[in-house]
Amino acid sequence: MVRHTSGGRQFNWLNLLTIIAMSFGSMTYGYSASIISTTLSQPSFNAYFDLDTRSDATALISTMNGLYQVGGFLGVFTVSWFADKWGRRAAIGVSALITLVTGALLAGSVNVAMFIVVRFFSGAGAFMILSAVPIWMNEVTPPRNRGMLVDIHGAALLFGYFLAAWVGYGFFHLDSPNAWRAPLAFQCLPALIVLVGLPFMPESPRFLLIHDRYDEAAANLKRLHTSDEAAVELEQISHQMQIDRTLPSSYWALVTKPSYRKRTLLCLGTTCGIQFSGILVINNYGPILYGNLGYDVDQQLVLLGGWLTLAFGSGVLSLFLVDHFPRPKLIGGGIAACSECDRMNERDAVDADTVLVVCLIIECALVAEFVGTTNTAALSAAVAMFYIYVIFYELTLDGLQFAYIGELFPTHLRAKGMNIGVAGICLMNIIWLQAAPTAFANIGWQFYLCFIIPGCLMAGLIYFTFPDTWGVPLEEVAAMFGDHDEIYDASKHAKEEINAEHSEKVSVDDKSAV
Structure with missing residues (x-):
């Protein structure tokens, strides 16, 4: 069935304003997820929890990051219950409330055990809102402009990253044993804004x-x-x-029904495949990575802030890109180098996105050869690779994944599908973030190969085999998976009405003849 949509711009400007207002929820996730990177570099934080002297400091740092992701993995599965029973706004509100409370408790932590436990619940709230916001955004945006409008979610969470970096840097220069507390408390602000504005959305x-x-x-x-x-x-x-x-709407149906199972596998393939790029390892352990390249703490935080500022700018630019290329081509090309496309515009996008995997390969070589040396030019080039890398990652991958996985599922399964996709992000990051400190300490540059090799394989799989939902109304995506009988067909409905009217008219004429 081909749907006759209206031409030109399909959204009202109020639609754009509500999307921007709700994106404070996206910002809540971005700030909450990123603030740990500057916190781990705060001398006052390390001194308060004795992380600069404890023999188990590396394990504790890994747990702080890993348990956050575990909380997200478990918490995100509750979103569908709130979203399907009480509404999409209710799911966002509960998530924002959890983030608000845990932000206050993190800032008030009195020992490392309390900090780690609260990080678990903070991760639950953050990843719940990461899932809940794009569910709502996908369902209030029209098909022609859906990619651009939902990508505001990605740009807003990048603004949260950006803000966390510079707030953390500012408090790094505050001479106080409690300087680390204020940046953690600041994550309560965007969550509070969401809760205040939610009744008007x-x-x-x-x-x-x-x-x-x-x-x-x-x-x-x-x-x-x-x-x-x-x-x-x-x-x-x-x-x-x-x-x-x-239609069936349980998690079990997502596994047992073939067409639903295919959607689920595509969803996990998208989010897990994108995490093979290693983006969150670079973000959360950015200061540590820059420290390994020979930069002091002040320089590490400046470099992280610059990296995230560039990421935010690239995320904004992606708003004008996502609705001009097929979804799988942009995602697959964004992960790694791919073959030439038949269409010229697709080829140009892929050639540009090839830079992403090339950056990691060059980074791997530079770290292997020059870490521990005084070759400043090579070390500066290693930093430059991180910067070039994030431009192309944000242009092609970060925000688009939430539009794509939201498009794959019908309304009665969308919340559960989004939960599974975000759970995939958590699961991959539990692995990467828990392993990263030990891996960098023991195998160094070889850890980058864990991203490069499987990332290239996933890129090819997505590029060549995943369906394209670009510009398709959400109610018609089911046809891509063979579920034609689950789609309302307006033309078929009209024909049935005409036939029914004709039959009724014939019946009346027959009675008149008698």
Whole structure:
């Protein structure tokens, strides 16, 4: 079925404003996830918890990062319960509340055990909001502009990273034994903004329609989208929700039904494949990596801040890129080098994204050859590789993954599908972040090979085999997986109505003849 969508821009400017307002939730995750990188470099933090003298300091640092991801992995599976039962906004609100409370407790930690335990719950809240926000964004944006608008989620979480780096750097220069506490407490601010603004945000029209709240859904669509687009969407979504209510919606169905299982594998392949790029290792252990290259603590924090500033700028630029290229080509090309494409514009994107894996290979070679030497030019080149790397990562991968995995699933499974995708991110980062300090200490540059080799394999798999959901209405994606009978077909419905009217007319004529 080909849907007749309205032409041109399909969203109302209020739609854009609500997306930006809700992106404070995305910023909440970004700040919470990133603030640990500068915290671990704070002399006051290391002195307070004796991390500069303890023999088990490396293990404790690994646990601080690893347990955060474990909390995220377990916590994210609760999002679908809140999102499907109480609404997409409720899922965001609960997540923001957890992040608010844990931010205060982290800042007030009195011993390392308390800090580590609270990090577990902080990870749960952060990854819950990382999942909840794009669920809502995918469902309130129109198909033509969905990639760009959902990618605001990625840009906002990058702003959280950026802000964490510079707040941490500012408090690094504060001469106080408690200087490490304020940056951790600051993560409460964006979460508080979300909680204050949430009652004024529109609920997802798809959630409202699947719960038979037609009038509210119609009003929200008319407020958020252009009038022509709102009318088209209202008809299709309302009929589609009647079908979706009859379909299986459990996690078990995502494993047992072949078409749902394929979606699940594609979702995990996307998020886990992207994590093979090693982005969070570079982010969370950035100061340590720069320290290994010979830079002092002040320089380490400046370099991390510059890296994240560049990441944020690249994330903003990606808003104007994502809706011009097929999803798998951009994601696969963004992970590693791929073959030439038939279409010229696709080829240009892939050639540019080849830089990503090349940067890691060059970084690996520079670290192997020049760490521990006085070759400043080579060490500066190693830093430059990190900077070039993050430009292309943010242009092609970070925000797009949330749009793509949100597009793969129908409304009755979208929250669960997004949960699985974000859980994949957590699972990969549990492995990488827990292993990284020990790996860098024992095998050094060879650890980069753990990203380069499997990353290239996943890139090829995504590029050549994953379906493209670019510009397809959410209600029609099911056709890509063979579920034609689960899609409301307007043309088929119209034909059935015409046939029914014709049969009724024939029946009336026959009676008149008698």
